[in-house]
Amino acid sequence: MNPEKVVFGFFIVLALTLNFGFFLGEIDDPDHHHVYELFAVVVVNLIATILKLGDRSQMGAVLLATSLVAILQLVAATLIWVAAVHITGSGLTPVVTASIVSLSGGALLANVISVILLIIETTMLRR
């Protein structure tokens, strides 16, 4: 067992599960989507992305690409949140909530692809 692989797999799966948890619920209901959860998703996704840096294989490149997509979507969602709550002061209206959650939905898709790739890579590993 390679401890590096454990950590790697752990963070990639955690990024997906947290993302899924945040995404779950009515899309325009701010009560179903907590800000702490978004925070955790961003942090874990950042770590997952950094872990994927420096891998020269083709698979590593695609994994990194999916993570970068996820980060991009999550940062966009966060910026909308900050703008709605602190800058414009409109608060989490159903419209704003829906766009934040749908952006995180996109990130969720990227994380799903990432996990699928991880599974493919693992099953293709010849013993």
Added chain:
Amino acid sequence: MSNIVFLIFRRMRRPLITLVIVYAIAVLGLVLIPGQTESGDTWHMDIFHAFYFVSYMSTTIGFGEIPHAFTPAQRLWVTFTLYASVIAWLYAIGNIFSLLQDKTFQRALAESRIARHIKSLREPFYLICGYGETGAALVRGLTDAGRHAVVIEIDEFRSNLIKLDGLREHVPVLHGDARKPRYLRLAGLEHPQCLAVVAVTNDNDANLKIAITSKLLHPRINVICRADSHDVEKNMASFGTNHIVDPYDTFALYLATALNMPCLYLMQNWLFSAGGNQVLSEPVYPPRDKRWVICGYGRFGKALHKRLVEQGVEVVVIEAEPEKTGEPRDGVVRGRGTEADTLVEAGVERACGLIAGTDNDANNLSIVVTARELNPDLFLVVRQNHSGNRSIIDAVNADIVMHPSKIIADKIRVLLGMPMLHEFFTLAKQLDNEWACELISRISALIGGHTPRLEQIRIDAQQAPAVVSMLDRGEAVRYGELQRDPWQRENPLQCIVLMLRHNDKQVLLPLDDTLVREDDRFLVCGPSSNLTRLYWNLQQENVLRYVCTGRVHYQSWLWKSLFGRD
């Protein structure tokens, strides 16, 4: 390039993750710990403001406790996270700096920079492996002629030295082992503009390996190698190496030429010389009526011995360790040659020539000085092993100095830049000395005090478009007509066609009424002003028509209608 990016990323993983985690913990703590407003209400910092606070706190900017003064619990947390985050930053930055100073990293960086530069070369270049004495002389000769070179050198010190040499062109240097195919590739072996690979390292096996690699990876490339042993030469030849240059054989051949055809030897020295500003030196006439003494029976001595015996000259060999070197059939005189009695035993008083050919410059000098005392009329040939000893070797004023590195460098430079000149001398060696003497006096009369310039010209659409289009129209052009002055066709240009080659047929000094054919290649020699005019004849059709027919051909409508005799 990709190598370096991956290296950085791999090294930066840990510091970056540390940073993310420390930030996340700090932000989370600030959000969870309750604060108080001025009016005493409980207040929770939100994630956005916590991130803002951590950002300026951990970079030690510190705008203060906003929006409300912190409670003691918050301050305790900030104190803890302040140290943690500053340490995390130091760790990350320290990692970047140590990476930048890392030897492997710097080498990878330099390598990729050079490789990128070589990849972007748009002009033809030669790949020179080894920047020792030979390589340095060769690169200088090539760059002085405005050609480009790329150098691979295994020794870091010598590869840095090239920047101090003040060469005319920029020469990219790859520091690496040319025996490894990777470095040959990086240095542009497969680059479409790479004209030739030249292996002049001081290691025979390395040269062989370079020849093999180059021929396998790029079969059509021109490969020129230095080799000191006949075994390696055969091996190189079996891989299709185009030219193998052996300094000892080459010099032995030169000396034989000097014995047989002094004029040709003189001409060869004159035209081969690197700078081009060399004046015609006084001819040397090595005597051959009495015996020659060779000191040292190594590779150099053997090559000379063979040549001299072929010439029917009586030869005596002096060798200190004949057990190691072997000895010629008629035996050797044992000794180093630096002592008078050995030289006397070899009969130096009755000899006409002496060759100081050991691999030690000090011994060679000593031999020359001692021998001259015994017999002041000796014709002296000295082998110079290190270019640093040039001044002392020059001081003994020998008749011929043989410097292996320079011989190879000159020969390779000619093979690369002016292969027809090499062919010319190979053919000329089969003729006699009178022919060579007549030719050299013709050339020196033509050139006068100027420096000779040589050009190798091919009759094709690029170098001689006017000739090609005239030939296409079925009109005949002769070499004598090409060599007329475009200002005044009655005057011949001061240049001489040394050799003409059509397909594989070579003609030395073609006659003036030889017809020009397409795909002809010819070697022409003359002062540069006259060669420029020769190029007019080759490239401007109305100029060519004038020198051929004596009539001016008007091209524009106005001139045609005014003087329309066409």
